[in-house]
Amino acid sequence: MHVAIPLYPRFTALDAVGPYTVLAFAPGFTVTFVAARPGEILDDRGSLSLTATKSYADLPYPDVIIVPGGPGTAEALHDPALLDWITAAHERTRWTTSVCSGSFLLGAAGLLKGRRATSHWGWLEHLTGFGAQPVSERVVVDDRIITAAGVSAGIDMALIVLARLTDVATAQTVQLAMEYDPRPPFDAGSPRTAPAGLAERALSLIG
């Protein structure tokens, strides 16, 4: 099973590395980071570089694609090389997925018209601009397209994808291997539970 994760400048690292870890731990899976050209791609903080080892042209038809989000989405929305790769790859994928604002790239590639989809809570309504129906859920499955909420939601999404591609026991085995038994010290991960007044501060950190 071949999984491709496209990288573009100013992506959010955990959007990519969360799902990567789930699927790269799975037996029989290969995960490849791709970009317009192979090389190091700098993240949204300017302090982490991941290496893309293949170009889009090198890997046109992966079984699964995972499109990360990040502030760089704004420029990536106008990158025809990335959008054309997503559109063409989707014709043959088993699952086409995104994390956070990566769903806007699926939208810009024309994949979300009339579909239910999610994104980071701060920008969820922007999905309507791509003809999608915004859904405030952690992970949204619509046909072969799976979108995840912000940043860390990609871990939950990838476990769901893995269970569908293999079986529940395999996904549980990977969950146990990565000791994904989360114990957040605070209950502030959603605007529904966070103390009042934090939302604007949170968006200013990642805008």
Added chain:
Amino acid sequence: MHVAIPLYPRFTALDAVGPYTVLAFAPGFTVTFVAARPGEILDDRGSLSLTATKSYADLPYPDVIIVPGGPGTAEALHDPALLDWITAAHERTRWTTSVCSGSFLLGAAGLLKGRRATSHWGWLEHLTGFGAQPVSERVVVDDRIITAAGVSAGIDMALIVLARLTDVATAQTVQLAMEYDPRPPFDAGSPRTAPAGLAERALSLIG
């Protein structure tokens, strides 16, 4: 506030990138990946490279260090450049931390004698070899040393570190920014909750 994350061959990517994301999102924090020499470091799957931008010598006294784990720990335990850096850095850090088998590197650097510490559930008892008292908890704080359980536990640990370095509201703001409102699709992230028989399979995936 300067945070350093040392990388060595065959580290586990999420051990490093989970805490990175928490602390790199925090206002006023700089996170730097360091290694024996700057350059790309390949992870335990052989399919992800993170770039270290500084050498150990370039960054001798960070405020916080986060030592990731991974199968490469076995070789790193015999790497004097890494261990000497940890030992010397710890003299001046505010927090010295680890994720997963990264705690063995703290142990090899002589920091865990007589201390409570944790690690991945699969190798927790190995901590006794470093004079530590193994504790089966998600995050263990003992004086200035904080150890986290396996792989994904580094996210929870980093939020605790951030709250102690700043305040609870700042940590909650970062948690909200990264939408860390986990919803694992299965309750299999701990050997206490996973279906029987998965533990050996899980360890074979990451050994």
